[in-house]
Amino acid sequence: MDAMYEVFGWIGSILIVMSLMQARMLVFRWMNLIGSLIATGYNLIYGIWPYVAMNVAIVVINAYWLNRLYKEARDPHVYQVLPMPADGRFLQHVLHVYQEDIARFAPAFTVDPAAGTTRHSFMVVRGDEAVGVVAVREAGDGVGEVELDWVKPRFRNFTPGQFVYQDSRALHDAGFRQLRLTPHEMTDREYLRKAGFRTERTEWVRDLTA
Template sequence: MSDVVFEIFGWIGSILIVVSLMQARMLTFRWMNLIGSTIATAYNLIYGIWPYVAMNVAIVVINAYWLNRLYKEAKDPEVYKVIPVPSDGPYLRHVLTLYKDDIAQFAPEFSAEPADGVVRHSFLVVRGDEAVGVVAVREAGDGVGEVELDWVKPRFRNFTPGQFVYRDSHALPEAGFRQVRLTPHEMTDREYLRKAGFRTERTEWVRDLTA
């Protein structure tokens, strides 16, 4: 291959590394950074620039380690915990206010203040000491809940941690729900709902719960 082709190859690696640093989602960042640093390793190896070869090899190893760890944690209910919180609690209000613009994209009709007469149950999804998502369910009667909000911070969105609320946590049955329903809109991730155990029922998605 010509030097021009090698130069283009090197520039692609550099661009990927730079663009990766602009990604909000952890998984996207790690994959782009891994690919970019792999290309950079090969480019510097071709030209025998050994300090940069060593640096990029180290970055490749670090990215591979974190990708392996992140994929394992995404399936581990011990990593993501579900904590019931008061719907009018100050910390929950802080989170909802801080991310209100992002939340509005996925739940445009959601309001941090429940409508009069509505009984809402709220749950924080936490990873360590960080709140990464919020699920809010209102009572519809007879043990049925309507999911008003199922939202996750952008950088954790690849891992769909909200599924732990429905699949591994007992938080919803302990709150008195035997079933939850959700009416999707254009931004709703249908594949996520399937993974979380929902099924379609006319215009709604339904998830039966077990204690």
């Protein structure tokens, strides 16, 4: 029986350590919460009360932040959409810093727009922190081709790009009435559905309301 409890305790410890290696906030909080719950049970069994108290406190802290993160995930007052010039220095800085991660999700995307094209860039921010970028190229007649829809790893579980498509007038104000997107192997189809896109032949399409 003691051996089983030891395995139980090790699982909790491993989860806590692994949680500290996670870039995504949501994954970190959930792994840390589960690991702390297991550690609480393990220390209760052996009556190690200081560690019981510590892990209970960690569980409560994680539960608080998970509740807050889920509430904020769809709050347009938390996430704002800022239209940015394609050659803006801060936008360029963000794109260069995360260029390797961006290349995984949009391998055809280049920081500088192709000659003769017009690109509109929209940065999603949380407070004073840049969270993600959506870049749309004018294709004519109010149609926009989504060249980039990228989010920082730590915010990726919350898909804040939805605010560009659903809760912001930024795209409409830029003159777009419809968006088109050609997916690739890293494209999250379920995210596109939730963002209001539909399939049309080989593309995903979203009509924008006034």
